[in-house]
Amino acid sequence: MSKKKIGIGFGTWAWGNKLVWGYKSETDDILLKKTFFDAIDGGLDLVDSADSYGTGSLFGQSEKLIGDFLEEFPKRKLKKITIATKLAPFPWRIGRNGLNKAFQESNRRLKGNMTRVQLHWSTFRYAPWQEEQLLNGLGDLYEKGLIKEIGLSNTGPKRLHFLYQKMKERGIKINSIQMQLSLLTKPSLEDENIKNICAENKIEYLAYSPLGLGILTIPPNKSPKNTTFLRQKLFQRILPKTIELRKLMNNIAKKYSASQAQVALNWVRSHGAKPIVGIRNPSQAKDAISALNWSLTKSEKEKLDFFRSKCLANMPQNPFTSP
Known part of the structure; x- marks a missing residue:
């Protein structure tokens, strides 16, 4: 069983449509703040965001809210958690200095509490030259002491190995890799290769969407x-084909007096990764924290692995993920 803890993801979607459409009230802020504080106090030790969480006038809103919350957070507790954000390699962010302005703006929104900067996705499939330049630019900021840690996201094993070695030549370590991983992602050799590279080089393996957009939390009966058209179509396609998997999850959950969400999170942890779970309210924070109190047995992990391999429906893969 992995001893890795659990991280929390605070994307725009994490607080629902009120923020997306701009109708955020003071009550929403209070609830979100309590959720955030409860999660950290309960032992969730990584906060993940991105500068692209929020569009239009809400661009960067996720980082801004986190920064506001952290202002009220005791400094002694801040030292125990990682505040990570992702910078988007938009087509107009080009050249070695392409992320400099984005970094400065994210750092301002997070009130200088940024621990780790991650490249949000790989540009290898459409602009392979851009990825290495932007990463070298982050390396420059690291060498100037402006960045403490560097991470990657949506980068396959071949590019992960290549970029890790490139940065190693500069004496700079890549601290983490963030990939989609859950019982609903299709098993692949790439999964195992990434896991092995991370283990060999002490890279933190972070798993986003560990609950499969909430599908894995739904009881089998x-x-x-769903409220959105896209999620409704996704649920219609996946739910009927995951009943057996969710039955097994439900049975395991009952054994531990736990939830299916906890089973899904602990399956990710059993594969040596740290799940990043989106939370909207204190009860969801409490549920995620409870997953730290128990572990899957080897037999339970293997059964879940088997049902995952036989599952007839999977989550869509990120189109930007590199080889």
């Missing part, structure tokens, strides 16, 4: 309607 339930089929709820």
Whole structure:
């Protein structure tokens, strides 16, 4: 069983449509702040965001809210957590200095509490030259003492190995890699290769969407309607084909007096990765914290692995993920 803890993801979607459409009230802020504080106090030790979480006038809003919350957070507790954000390699952010302005703006929104900067996705499939230049630019900021840690996201094993070695030649370590991983992601050799590279080089393996956009939390006898068109279509496709998997998860959850969400999180942890779970309210924070109190047995992990391999529906893969 992995001893890795759990991180929290604070994307725009994490606080629902009120923020997306701009109707955020003071009550929402209070609830979010309590959720955030409860999660950290409970032992969730990484906060993940991105400068692209929020569009239009809400661009960077996730980072801004986190920065506001951290201002009220005791400094002694701040030292125990990692505040990570991702900078988007948009087509107009080019050259070695392409992320400099974005970094400065994210750092301002986070009130200087940024621990780790991650390249949000790989540009290898459409602009391979851009990826290495931007990463070298982050390396320059690291050498100037402006960045403490560097991470990658949506980068396959071949590029991970290549970029890790490139940065190692400069004496700079890549601290983490963030990939989509859950019981609903299709098993692949790439998964194992990334896991091995991370283990060999002490790279933190972070797993986003560990709950499969909430599908893995739904009891096998339930089929709820979703509020958005895209999620509704996704649920219609995946839910009927995951009943057996969710039955197994439900049975394991009952054994530990836990939730299916906890089973999904602990499956990710059993694969040596740290899940990043999106939370919207204190009860979800409490549920994620409870997953730290127990572990899957080897037999349970293997059964879940088997049902995952036989699952007839999977989450869509990120199109930007490199080889």
